[in-house]
Amino acid sequence: MLKELVARWKLGYGTIPFPAKEPILPDRYRGCPVVDAARCPGQCRVCAEVCPTGAVKVSADGLHLDLGRCLFCGECETACPVNAIRFSREYRMSARRRQDLVLSGTGMATAQALDAQMKRPLGRALRLRQVNAGGCNACEADTNVLTTVVFDLGRFGIQFVASPRHADGILVTGPVTENMKPALIKTYEAVPTPKIVIAVGACAIAGGPYAGHKEVHDGVESILPVDLYIPGCPPHPIVILDGLLRLLGCIGK
Amino acid sequence: MESKRLLRAYNSCPVGLRDIPLVSISEFRETLIRNVAQGARLAALFGRPHEPNTLRVLAVLARGSEGTLFIVETEVSDCYPALTVDCPQAHWFEREVAEQWGVRPEGHPWLKPIRFHHSYRLGRDAWARAATEVIQPSMTDFFQMAGEEVHEVAVGPVHAGIIEPGHFRFQCHGENVYHLEISLGYQHRGVERAMIGGPNHRSAHYMETLAGDTSIGHMTAYCQAMEALTGYTVPGRAHVLRAVALELERLANHTGDIGALAGDVGYLPTAAHCGRLRGDFLNLTALLCGNRFGRGFVRPGGVVFDLDTNQAGILLDRIGRIYQNVTTAVDLLWKTPSVVARFEKTGRLPRETCEELGLVGPAARACGIERDVRYEFPSGTYTLSHIPVATGETGDVFARAYVRWLEIQRSVAFIQEQLEMLPCGPIRVGTGDLPPERLVVSLVEGWRGEICHVALTDAQGHFAHYKVVDPSFHNWMGLAMALRDQQISDFPLCNKSFNLSYCGHDL
Ligand code: SF4
Numbered sequence: 001m002l003k004e005l006v007a008r009w010k011l012g013y014g015t016i017p018f019p020a021k022e023p024i025l026p027d028r029y030r031g032c033p034v035v036d037a038a039r040c041p042g043q044c045r046v047c048a049e050v051c052p053t054g055a056v057k058v059s060a061d062g063l064h065l066d067l068g069r070c071l072f073c074g075e076c077e078t079a080c081p082v083n084a085i086r087f088s089r090e091y092r093m094s095a096r097r098r099q100d101l102v103l104s105g106t107g108m109a110t111a112q113a114l115d116a117q118m119k120r121p122l123g124r125a126l127r128l129r130q131v132n133a134g135g136c137n138a139c140e141a142d143t144n145v146l147t148t149v150v151f152d153l154g155r156f157g158i159q160f161v162a163s164p165r166h167a168d169g170i171l172v173t174g175p176v177t178e179n180m181k182p183a184l185i186k187t188y189e190a191v192p193t194p195k196i197v198i199a200v201g202a203c204a205i206a207g208g209p210y211a212g213h214k215e216v217h218d219g220v221e222s223i224l225p226v227d228l229y230i231p232g233c234p235p236h237p238i239v240i241l242d243g244l245l246r247l248l249g250c251i252g253k
Numbered sequence: 254m255e256s257k258r259l260l261r262a263y264n265s266c267p268v269g270l271r272d273i274p275l276v277s278i279s280e281f282r283e284t285l286i287r288n289v290a291q292g293a294r295l296a297a298l299f300g301r302p303h304e305p306n307t308l309r310v311l312a313v314l315a316r317g318s319e320g321t322l323f324i325v326e327t328e329v330s331d332c333y334p335a336l337t338v339d340c341p342q343a344h345w346f347e348r349e350v351a352e353q354w355g356v357r358p359e360g361h362p363w364l365k366p367i368r369f370h371h372s373y374r375l376g377r378d379a380w381a382r383a384a385t386e387v388i389q390p391s392m393t394d395f396f397q398m399a400g401e402e403v404h405e406v407a408v409g410p411v412h413a414g415i416i417e418p419g420h421f422r423f424q425c426h427g428e429n430v431y432h433l434e435i436s437l438g439y440q441h442r443g444v445e446r447a448m449i450g451g452p453n454h455r456s457a458h459y460m461e462t463l464a465g466d467t468s469i470g471h472m473t474a475y476c477q478a479m480e481a482l483t484g485y486t487v488p489g490r491a492h493v494l495r496a497v498a499l500e501l502e503r504l505a506n507h508t509g510d511i512g513a514l515a516g517d518v519g520y521l522p523t524a525a526h527c528g529r530l531r532g533d534f535l536n537l538t539a540l541l542c543g544n545r546f547g548r549g550f551v552r553p554g555g556v557v558f559d560l561d562t563n564q565a566g567i568l569l570d571r572i573g574r575i576y577q578n579v580t581t582a583v584d585l586l587w588k589t590p591s592v593v594a595r596f597e598k599t600g601r602l603p604r605e606t607c608e609e610l611g612l613v614g615p616a617a618r619a620c621g622i623e624r625d626v627r628y629e630f631p632s633g634t635y636t637l638s639h640i641p642v643a644t645g646e647t648g649d650v651f652a653r654a655y656v657r658w659l660e661i662q663r664s665v666a667f668i669q670e671q672l673e674m675l676p677c678g679p680i681r682v683g684t685g686d687l688p689p690e691r692l693v694v695s696l697v698e699g700w701r702g703e704i705c706h707v708a709l710t711d712a713q714g715h716f717a718h719y720k721v722v723d724p725s726f727h728n729w730m731g732l733a734m735a736l737r738d739q740q741i742s743d744f745p746l747c748n749k750s751f752n753l754s755y756c757g758h759d760l
Contacts, residue, residue, distance in 0.1 A: 052457075138548075210447075
């Protein structure tokens with residue numbers, strides 16, 4: 001026992017003070033893109049051409065960037081000759097409605113808390129069953145990391161559980177492959193009502209890099225109603241945590 | 254390797270498609286069986302459609318002791334005598350060929366789908382299923398055992414924790430596992446097929462996400478292939494930065510694995526510390542490129558982000574401190590007899606089985622086999638700086654954990670050494686169009702083992718075929734064998750000691 005205590009003392013306290021304090025993100029972190037549609041003359045469309053997933057669109061009514069499809073690769077930022085797209089360090093970017101993820105330069109409506117009807121049965125705790133429906137294991141890893149001492153998800157009353165029957169909802173990653181569709185539906189059905197669905201990552205929101213493949217269903221929405229969208233490929237753990245806490249009304253009131 | 258009718262090749266050195274010897278199926282079988290018996294290993298075996306009615310089956314043999322690869326092809330129509338009977342290494346490959354192209358390897362002892370999708374050739378199906386039939390995952394015959402007190406346990410695809418989906422069937426007698434059968438394919442997203450006709454603006458993203466915990470490994474393999482085909486020379490500085498990223502990927506995953514192994518035997522101090530330290534390594538990758546998994550760092554021609562002296566200093570300083578902490582956390586394990594006792598003799602894989610199945614990575618090294626791409630088929634910086642191969646002896650959970658620990662030590666030393674002498678110069682060159690009708694085999698030692706990509710170009714210089722062999726493709730059967738005669742309750746521990754990729758297998 002002594003050696004464990006010595007090790008604990010050596011390694012110190014590891015939990016970050018989020019959300020009381022701002023998180024420390026890497027210097028080169030690519031957070032929520034900022035679209036400055038006014039700068040875009042609307043002719044060259046190079047951003048749309050380089051985008052791997054069709055997240056950027058230039059149409060008659062201007063420049064739009066769909067965060068739900070975005071892989072945060074930064075290709076559009078590099079390509080744009082007039083700096084109309086810039087990746088900021090903003091990590092607050094989850095949304096309750098799909099349309100809120102489409103950025104056109106007017107700022108973003110981040111996720112609102114669940115309404116009273118849903119909150120009552122939840123109380124202050126949230127138990128989630130995670131379902132990987134074709135995710136590459138990066139979204140999963142950065143969801144799982146929330147349970148480590150660094151983020152200590154338990155202190156917010158959020159917990160990942162083994163059985164869907166013990167869960168208040170599911171947290172889905174991956175584009176929903178044809179082969180995982182039945183298991184996803186069964187898991188959802190096993191969760192008692194009322195229940196919520198959280199889509200984490202570009203795949204789960206709109207198919208990610210796999211959008212349009214016949215082997216996948218381009219995201220959870222084609223199969224189940226989604227209550228919270230958390231963009232990224234993968235989203236930084238802080239982005240996921242921020243989204244979950246907004247949903248519970250712990251922040252963003 | 255005496256046969257003239259094998260094309261000699263090297264890691265990331267392209268060959269002409271027309272130079273690949275096309276031999277009869279009997280010669281093909283005989284050549285592969287003989288060479289594998291003499292110590293070569295099947296790195297890849299796959300079908301590619303040729304004429305509308307013929308399928309070419311191409312084999313890449315790897316002879317690690319010489320650092321050479323050998324390529325040979327044959328042509329088959331509806332069926333051919335299975336290789337697996339005489340060369341067990343071919344077993345999973347032949348199931349893949351059967352599933353993808355509707356060709357039957359006759360006599361294959363275990364011919365079942367591996368990913369559960371329709372054949373790529375309309376009207377051909379190895380199991381005579383109609384094109385309209387709905388194919389459901391894991392709907393196949395499972396090996397079964399009968400008798401008193403014999404029972405079957407089925408687990409998955411949705412498991413208890415946050416892990417990828419797969420289905421496991423255990424044939425048990427009491428607690429004892431006689432046999433485990435693993436059925437995958439739930440993660441199948443059609444990566445290889447989507448690569449055909451490329452490269453295009455999605456290709457890099459497929460590579461970075463086909464196994465998202467190995468983004469650097471697979472992306473480096475892809476870039477090596479592209480650079481070899483186009484003949485561009487990557488600047489030395491880029492090679493070093495790639496190697497640093499590859500070793501960071503190994504460090505993060507190995508540290509996470511050791512922590513998870515501790516967690517599986519209920520030893521929480523190491524589990525908790527390593528869970529956090531794994532993230533510290535991921536954050537070092539994020540220091541390089543902004544993304545914890547290295548997305549957007551490696552691109553054909555080099556790397557996208559440079560590391561200035563100041564940043565290199567920060568990285569060195571942080572890696573030193575993280576390493577100290579990992580040492581503290583991992584030492585706890587080795588000093589706790591109850592943990593070591595749980596690791597020892599659990600999930601033991603005999604060296605012969607490992608050789609026979611052609612396993613790779615830490616799982617193979619834990620059996621005492623010196624198999625490591627960085628040593629056998631070095632490319633990039635590894636041709637100049639060597640990392641000693643870490644091996645174990647006992648082939649059990651302990652050895653697989655200990656090999657990871659040795660590799661952590663060596664990767665840290667390697668990164669420190671590399672950053673001390675980071676070459677000057679550019680970090681990226683432009684690459685041009687791909688030449689027509691070439692083939693290249695690109696090998697990289699990912700943290701799970703050998704990553705093998707084979708790219709073939711068509712007459713227009715587009716990908717005619719793109720084969721990905723994730724190390725997990727070789728190793729899933731290793732896990733199944735390691736479970737034999739174990740307690741079923743040891744499955745999580747054994748599984749974690751392999752920690753294989755589902756999506757890397759399913760593609
Ligand atoms: S969104 Fe990106 S990181 Fe997440 S599962 Fe899909 S490919 Fe992987």
